Amino acid sequence: MADEEGNARRLHTLVVRVENKAGVLARVAALFARRGFNIDSLAVAPIADDHFSRITIVVDVESAPLDQIIKQLDKLVNVVSIRELSPDELVERELMIITVAAGADAAALAAEHGAVVLAESGHHTMYSITGPTAAIESFEDALLPHGIVELQRTGKVALDRLDLA
Amino acid sequence: MTTNGGEALMRALEMEGVEVMFGLPGGAILPVYDPLLNSSIRHILVRHEQGAGHMAEGYAHATGRPGVCMVTSGPAATNIVTPLCDAYMDSIPMVAITGQVPYAAIGTDAFQECDTTGITMAVTKHNFLVTKASDIPQVIHDAFHIATTGRPGPVLVDIPKDIVDPNNPNSALEWYEPTGHDLPGYRLHPDPDPELVGRAAELILASERPVIYAGGGILKARAADALRALAELTDIHVVTTLMCRGGFPDDHPLALGMPGMHGTYTAVTAMQESDLLIALGARFDDRVTGRLDGFAPEAKVIHVDIDAAELNKVRTADVAIQGDARLAIEAIIESLKLAGAPDAQADRKGWKSTVSGWLERYPLTYDDHRPGDPLKPQHVLETIRDHSPDDTIVCSGVGQHQMWASQFWKFNHPYTWINSGGLGTMGFSVPAAIGAKVGKPDRTVWSIDGDGCFQMTAQELVTASVEKIPVKVAILNNSYLGMVRQWQEMFYEERYSEVHLSKNLPDYKGWAEAMGCVGIRVDDPDEVEPAIQRANEIDDRPVVIDFRTDATEKVFPMVPSGATNSDLMVHPSQAEERA
Numbered sequence: 001m002a003d004e005e006g007n008a009r010r011l012h013t014l015v016v017r018v019e020n021k022a023g024v025l026a027r028v029a030a031l032f033a034r035r036g037f038n039i040d041s042l043a044v045a046p047i048a049d050d051h052f053s054r055i056t057i058v059v060d061v062e063s064a065p066l067d068q069i070i071k072q073l074d075k076l077v078n079v080v081s082i083r084e085l086s087p088d089e090l091v092e093r094e095l096m097i098i099t100v101a102a103g104a105d106a107a108a109l110a111a112e113h114g115a116v117v118l119a120e121s122g123h124h125t126m127y128s129i130t131g132p133t134a135a136i137e138s139f140e141d142a143l144l145p146h147g148i149v150e151l152q153r154t155g156k157v158a159l160d161r162l163d164l165a
Numbered sequence: 166m167t168t169n170g171g172e173a174l175m176r177a178l179e180m181e182g183v184e185v186m187f188g189l190p191g192g193a194i195l196p197v198y199d200p201l202l203n204s205s206i207r208h209i210l211v212r213h214e215q216g217a218g219h220m221a222e223g224y225a226h227a228t229g230r231p232g233v234c235m236v237t238s239g240p241a242a243t244n245i246v247t248p249l250c251d252a253y254m255d256s257i258p259m260v261a262i263t264g265q266v267p268y269a270a271i272g273t274d275a276f277q278e279c280d281t282t283g284i285t286m287a288v289t290k291h292n293f294l295v296t297k298a299s300d301i302p303q304v305i306h307d308a309f310h311i312a313t314t315g316r317p318g319p320v321l322v323d324i325p326k327d328i329v330d331p332n333n334p335n336s337a338l339e340w341y342e343p344t345g346h347d348l349p350g351y352r353l354h355p356d357p358d359p360e361l362v363g364r365a366a367e368l369i370l371a372s373e374r375p376v377i378y379a380g381g382g383i384l385k386a387r388a389a390d391a392l393r394a395l396a397e398l399t400d401i402h403v404v405t406t407l408m409c410r411g412g413f414p415d416d417h418p419l420a421l422g423m424p425g426m427h428g429t430y431t432a433v434t435a436m437q438e439s440d441l442l443i444a445l446g447a448r449f450d451d452r453v454t455g456r457l458d459g460f461a462p463e464a465k466v467i468h469v470d471i472d473a474a475e476l477n478k479v480r481t482a483d484v485a486i487q488g489d490a491r492l493a494i495e496a497i498i499e500s501l502k503l504a505g506a507p508d509a510q511a512d513r514k515g516w517k518s519t520v521s522g523w524l525e526r527y528p529l530t531y532d533d534h535r536p537g538d539p540l541k542p543q544h545v546l547e548t549i550r551d552h553s554p555d556d557t558i559v560c561s562g563v564g565q566h567q568m569w570a571s572q573f574w575k576f577n578h579p580y581t582w583i584n585s586g587g588l589g590t591m592g593f594s595v596p597a598a599i600g601a602k603v604g605k606p607d608r609t610v611w612s613i614d615g616d617g618c619f620q621m622t623a624q625e626l627v628t629a630s631v632e633k634i635p636v637k638v639a640i641l642n643n644s645y646l647g648m649v650r651q652w653q654e655m656f657y658e659e660r661y662s663e664v665h666l667s668k669n670l671p672d673y674k675g676w677a678e679a680m681g682c683v684g685i686r687v688d689d690p691d692e693v694e695p696a697i698q699r700a701n702e703i704d705d706r707p708v709v710i711d712f713r714t715d716a717t718e719k720v721f722p723m724v725p726s727g728a729t730n731s732d733l734m735v736h737p738s739q740a741e742e743r744a
């Protein structure tokens with residue numbers, strides 16, 4: 001649980017498979033609230049077998065031991081399985097769409113960060129970017145001087161890296 | 166066979182073996198009360214839904230079978246939130262059926278609509294909102310399965326009116342008998358890991374100062390016999406928590422009584438000085454541990470629990486075993502025998518004589534009664550104990566009287582002590598006693614209640630009178646919210662704030678009689694025993710005795726909140742001896 005500098009890693013990625021039933025997300029969210037666990041981000045959607053959904057939860061583990069979070073989640077009747085994916089085990093992506101005041105050379109900026117210009121007007125530029133959290137945050141930093149009008153991030157989704165390089 | 170949701174519900178409950186339900190009808194659940202008339206299930210009509218919930222709990226405590234209550238939507242559903250939370254905290258198997266507005270009306274703020282599953286999510290093991298009549302048989306089957314297996318707990322089933330109303334086409338279904346459960350996220354782990362069992366046995370053999378810390382899980386797992394076998398094989402002392410009183414006989418030479426904030430000196434101190442705590446179905450509750458960083462500082466810990474989330478939650482265990490308490494204890498016994506127990510055990514002579522010394526020096530005690538004073542509550546309890554059958558079921562409220570009951574009663578049989586441990590619900594006693602008596606009609610059932618608690622749910626004695634459920638209630642009437650008063654006396658410089666009730670209001674005897682009970686008032690110590698004898702002879706209606714007790718009596722020993730268990734305060738008469 002420690003990085004190269006020996007600091008305890010605070011954010012952990014949990015992949016939680018749940019039954020795709022009404023109210024399940026509320027149960028998960030309520031459990032975090034009432035046990036004093038913090039959610040950093042959460043993304044949920046049905047999987048190929050639509051009886052089930054997959055939730056990627058990034059938890060902030062300063063508030064409680066990860067072990068306790070996992071065990072309490074596991075007690076929810078609708079939670080089928082839980083896995084923690086360590087950083088080297090996972091491939092993660094996040095999507096951000098962001099609108100800034102027009103001004104910079106939008107196409108060049110987008111190309112530099114691997115982003116896409118979704119729409120432009122005399123006043124505004126809207127970009128989208130998909131990537132690991134770090135890439136998204138660095139793009140956001142680059143846009144900061146232009147004046148951010150609005151942005152939305154999806155929160156992280158993650159898959160097991162398996163044997164993929 | 167084509168049927169409707171209401172009839173299917175009754176039939177499903179009958180198939181789960183339900184013999185009795187506690188409840189009160191209303192609009193949304195009305196269609197279910199009609200097929201109830203043709204059902205074999207006995208229904209007990211309560212005066213307040215909270216009563217139905219606690220009766221279901223009392224029934225479950227006494228019998229081990231799930232307690233069932235059924236109420237309507239909205240205010241009735243919110244009235245059972247307290248019992249649900251109580252059952253959740255104390256792991257009581259219970260199924261609550263609530264009516265709900267018709268499915269199409271959900272979310273419209275319809276009359277008596279409330280988000281019952283939303284409200285009760287945090288206080289149930291699981292809950293269901295049934296959306297189709299055809300789901301009813303399966304959901305009821307699942308609800309009982311979840312309530313009674315693993316770590317037991319309350320399960321709520323919320324049922325919209327349209328799917329049980331025979332006049333509504335939504336209620337039609339083809340009857341079926343559910344086979345099995347489709348609950349992919351609900352897995353049970355009753356079997357202990359043999360390797361961990363072996364390591365537990367090693368720790369036990371090597372320990373010089375072991376203590377068995379037995380919790381409510383012993384009773385849930387029906388493991389009292391196994392516990393006794395383990396204690397006797399290893400000759401290890403046993404403390405029984407508030408939720409495990411009766412799980413190990415108090416008259417056994419290895420019994421040390423209750424640990425914790427108001428535990429016996431020996432139970433608290435033995436744990437504190439121990440080098441090995443063998444925690445069986447216990448959860449290191451703050452009322453047991455006192456200040457955590459000073460709790461049993463030298464002890465290694467073996468922790469057995471069916472709920473993995475309890476392991477390492479509060480105190481890190483050296484050996485943490487997930488499993489059913491009975492199976493785990495039996496496995497540990499086997500492993501100990503293989504390893505040569507009891508001969509191969511460490512020498513514990515010194516420890517045993519230390520413990521005997523504590524037992525001798527610090528028994529539970531209280532001041533003698535002085536002429537003219539009100540009754541001593543501890544004396545009342547001892548007198549009830551000594552004049553009631555050995556297997557009497559005792560149900561308490563919450564407060565001083567609860568602690569005295571737990572301390573001074575001798576619990577020699579499992580399932581004879583029923584109380585609200587985790588939630589500490591005032592008002593629990595009377596309805597829980599009624600539920601227990603319904604489940605065990607041949608046993609004497611005494612409710613030991615406080616005057617404050619009694620006033621919260623006493624109306625259920627009307628239920629008891631009408632339904633001929635002859636419970637006995639001893640009110641230890643100190644005219645105070647005594648436990649709070651004790652804290653104000655000891656920790657707030659005797660600044661008494663909003664704790665005085667009244668000795669004469671209500672007139673408990675008159676109130677009891679108005680509710681169809683025999684009412685007795687006792688002021689004089691000489692009347693205590695005759696009143697109890699009389700109560701024990703009455704078997705056709707409830708009895709209420711108003712014992713007028715001494716408001717200045719305090720519960721000792723006591724670990725002040727925030728202190729470690731080493732700072733236990735003993736009874737003042739023993740304090741000097743200790744210094």
Ligand SMILES: Cc1ncc(C[n+]2csc(CCOP(=O)(O)OP(=O)(O)O)c2C)c(N)n1
Binds near residue numbers: 619641647648649
């Ligand atoms: C529903 C509820 N409200 C408040 C409390 C806090 N409380 C704990 S013990 C107690 C006093 C109980 O008084 P009584 O029933 O007379 O018992 P006594 O302590 O006098 O024996 C109170 C108010 C509680 N446990 N439950």
Ligand SMILES: [Mg+2]
Binds near residue numbers: 615643644645647
């Ligand atoms: Mg009182």
